[in-house]
Amino acid sequence: MRRSTFFALAFALTPLAASAEPPPPSPAPAQASTPSAVRAPAPASALATEGFTFLGEEKGIRIHSRDKRSGVEFATEARLPAPPDQVRRALLDYASHQKWQEGLEENKILAREADSMLVYQRLDLPIIDDRDFTLKITWGAEGQILWMRFGVANERGPKPVSGVVRVTSHGGGWRLEPEGDKGTRAVYRFHFDPAGSVPSWLGKDQAKDKLVDFFVRLKRELPKYR
Template identity: 80%
Template sequence: MRRWTFFAILFALAPVAASAEPPPPAPAGAPSQGRAPAPASALASEGFTLVTEEKGVRVHRREKRAGVEFALEASLPAPPEQVRRALLDYANHQKWQEHLKENKILARNADSLLVYQRLDLPVIDDRDYTLNVTWGAEGPILWMRFVAANERGPKPVDGVVRVNAHQGGWRLEPEGAKGTRAVYRFHLDVAGSVPSWLGKDQAKDNIVDFIVRLKKEVPNYR
């Protein structure tokens, strides 16, 4: 059986997993993150280095701050609108990840979600965080972003390690007649004590696997 790293678990869950239960409205004037992540052509100038290219996925890493920071680029077999529908189908994304212990939408707007998640993970202590997830468009380019917003979520829980540094986003750009060129990037500091085998090298392998599974999902969202 394939073993998930903690980084890959959070990578898969952060922008997508949420409850299907309708949440209350978000407070008026809640802040919004308002633009698409930079294109893949900007990664090298921003200090990212290509670390692997396999199964049609290019994975880049930047060693600039505490934690891990990855970016990837891949072609997906559907237009941006369809890919984003797949990413926003929160209830079905739960089947991708069995370690989700708690999952609550705290607030929802037309273009944002406030999501609390707690992960029950093997070997290490549970982790939790609240994310502010937003999405929008810049012409034909669709985007999604998320950032830790723990001050807007539940208070810390005894025995659970809070993840405070967690942010990233998707850039979904039309490619050809019916495809998408996706760029995904994220920074994560897992905090707490983490065994050495939950490392960066294995994390990049699981990132590739996540994109392979996403490619299989998007045809279901025509």
């Protein structure tokens, strides 16, 4: 198995489905099912007031966590060297994600519309059983701020597979705000409950390194989407 952890992929770029648990911290109502009803995730300035704790900064990437629910919950701030529309194109290119994301055993786009898509993913994990889920991703804009949100929509994806644990709680979002002429202030927030039995060291203890690595990989991909 690849040496990856479940939160290394939990960034999975997807928006909130009508049936999904609201992603952390969600300013939109859980029943929202249309883009017009969904709002961009709150800005980074709101993290402390929402109970997030600052873990540290590395390579310009600031990582926060919150102990409020089972599983892991993180918020990450970073400046990306590309405008918001370019960053979002990279995040929405699910067809290419296996080329640069660790641990993606399967990655299938099931359906796509103008402002949403369904994606099935299976994670190849060390030590523990593989995990899988179907996500509904949505995206939109509020003025110059672009956003993405994601949440579990397993009822719209493949049936459970023997030997693979089905994840039922996974949601989050991206807030992409212009910074300068060619930069983006990105805030990425997510909650991921791997379900089943998971050693504690596979979760929060490795979060900082894995999230930093994800942003480093994302930055390397951005020039392809100019």
